[in-house]
Amino acid sequence: MGFSLGVVIGAVGVLILSHAAYATSQYRGLLKITEDDFSGPPFNVVVELIVGLVLCMWAALAVPGDFLSIHPHSDENRIVSLPDNLDFMIFNHRGKVFVPEINMRLKR
Amino acid sequence: MVTKTEETQLNRLESQVDNGGGGAWEYLCLVRKLKVRRSDKVLKHGLSILNDSKKRSSLGPEEWTLYEQVAIAAMDCHSLDVAKDCVNVLQKKFPESKRVGRLEAMLLEAKGSWGQAEKAYSSLLEDNPFDQVVHKRRVALAKAQGNLSGAIEWLNKYLETFMADHDAWRELAEIYVSLQMYKQAAFCYEELILSQPTVPLYHLSYADVLYTLGGLENLMTAKKYYSSTIELTGGKNTRALFGICLCTSAIAQLSKGRNKEDKDSPDLQSLATAALEKEYKQRASGKLSVLTSAFKSLKVSS
Numbered sequence: 001m002g003f004s005l006g007v008v009i010g011a012v013g014v015l016i017l018s019h020a021a022y023a024t025s026q027y028r029g030l031l032k033i034t035e036d037d038f039s040g041p042p043f044n045v046v047v048e049l050i051v052g053l054v055l056c057m058w059a060a061l062a063v064p065g066d067f068l069s070i071h072p073h074s075d076e077n078r079i080v081s082l083p084d085n086l087d088f089m090i091f092n093h094r095g096k097v098f099v100p101e102i103n104m105r106l107k108r
Numbered sequence: 109m110v111t112k113t114e115e116t117q118l119n120r121l122e123s124q125v126d127n128g129g130g131g132a133w134e135y136l137c138l139v140r141k142l143k144v145r146r147s148d149k150v151l152k153h154g155l156s157i158l159n160d161s162k163k164r165s166s167l168g169p170e171e172w173t174l175y176e177q178v179a180i181a182a183m184d185c186h187s188l189d190v191a192k193d194c195v196n197v198l199q200k201k202f203p204e205s206k207r208v209g210r211l212e213a214m215l216l217e218a219k220g221s222w223g224q225a226e227k228a229y230s231s232l233l234e235d236n237p238f239d240q241v242v243h244k245r246r247v248a249l250a251k252a253q254g255n256l257s258g259a260i261e262w263l264n265k266y267l268e269t270f271m272a273d274h275d276a277w278r279e280l281a282e283i284y285v286s287l288q289m290y291k292q293a294a295f296c297y298e299e300l301i302l303s304q305p306t307v308p309l310y311h312l313s314y315a316d317v318l319y320t321l322g323g324l325e326n327l328m329t330a331k332k333y334y335s336s337t338i339e340l341t342g343g344k345n346t347r348a349l350f351g352i353c354l355c356t357s358a359i360a361q362l363s364k365g366r367n368k369e370d371k372d373s374p375d376l377q378s379l380a381t382a383a384l385e386k387e388y389k390q391r392a393s394g395k396l397s398v399l400t401s402a403f404k405s406l407k408v409s410s
Binding site for chain 2: 073075076077079082083089090096098100105107
């Protein structure tokens with residue numbers, strides 16, 4: 001695929017999210033020292049999380065490629081014939097009388 | 109289910125391989141995937157690959173699948189010695205295999221030794237009573253001997269265990285139709301439509317069976333199913349268009365004495381006749397006069 005813009009942005013988004021996680025765990029360590037309750041991550045971590053979310057979503061939509069539209073009524077998808085029931089195939093049909101081609105042998 | 113793109117691809121590959129271009133292996137894989145029955149071509153091109161040791165070794169482990177495919181095609185074309193050779197090769201490679209045992213039993217069936225084939229299938233089923241393919245082969249064996257009631261019995265027993273097998277339901281419906289047991293055939297088609305409602309061919313067959321049964325209610329239901337076939341195929345199914353015209357005229361004939369329920373039947377019939385005339389003008393304009401006279405006689409009787 002090559003390093004297209006989407007992949008780079010995706011990587012940046014993942015890095016931002018992991019940095020936010022690291023910052024939150026450091027913040028909790030700090031709170032343990034000051035013995036305060038952990039009500040929620042600090043404001044800058046929240047901003048970082050939102051930014052990381054947006055970048056990752058953008059990358060997830062851009063990297064796999066364009067969406068193809070679904071044509072339920074297009075002619076190509078119409079079922080033309082059902083599969084011949086090969087499990088119930090019988091062998092005593094009129095094809096027996098056809099002369100087989102010459103050279104129809106398995107060489108061993 | 110063969111879609112239109114797959115069909116065109118198959119035909120293209122077939123003509124390419126027939127005219128000497130390459131691509132025999134892709135053709136054989138496509139035939140195997142789509143489960144169509146092209147035994148003469150499979151035999152010819154499969155043998156050309158198998159007899160060429162270079163091409164055979166380039167297949168790798170797929171070689172054995174090809175042997176199996178060619179063996180079955182040979183049995184269908186009644187080249188029993190080719191089939192026997194293929195089965196022998198497979199037996200040497202996989203000595204204790206159930207799949208090869210099944211092929212041997214099929215070979216006995218193709219040769220016409222019904223008793224031995226029956227014994228072989230029963231012994232395979234003793235080892236593994238849930239082998240679907242062997243059950244189905246036993247049904248096919250009964251069918252080949254002409255014992256249709258026995259085939260129906262086996263098939264019903266099979267369907268009690270494996271209710272989701274569409275091919276078996278379809279086979280049962282076809283056997284019932286051949287024996288003119290239309291009510292039972294209608295039941296089978298209903299099962300098929302329940303499980304796969306978007307396949308128009310089941311709707312079409314169901315409508316045909318209902319139309320054959322006759323009676324006012326059946327005809328009205330048949331008209332509904334012909335309409336759903338037309339909707340699912342985008343208006344391209346000629347048989348369903350004819351079905352609507354015939355159903356409408358038959359219903360009108362049956363309900364001549366009673367009070368006419370004029371729903372939207374005149375619109376539907378005129379639309380169907382218009383669509384048919386357009387299609388005939390496009391594809392078979394010589395027969396257009398026959399068509400219009402047939403419609404006139406239908407309208408006269410209704």
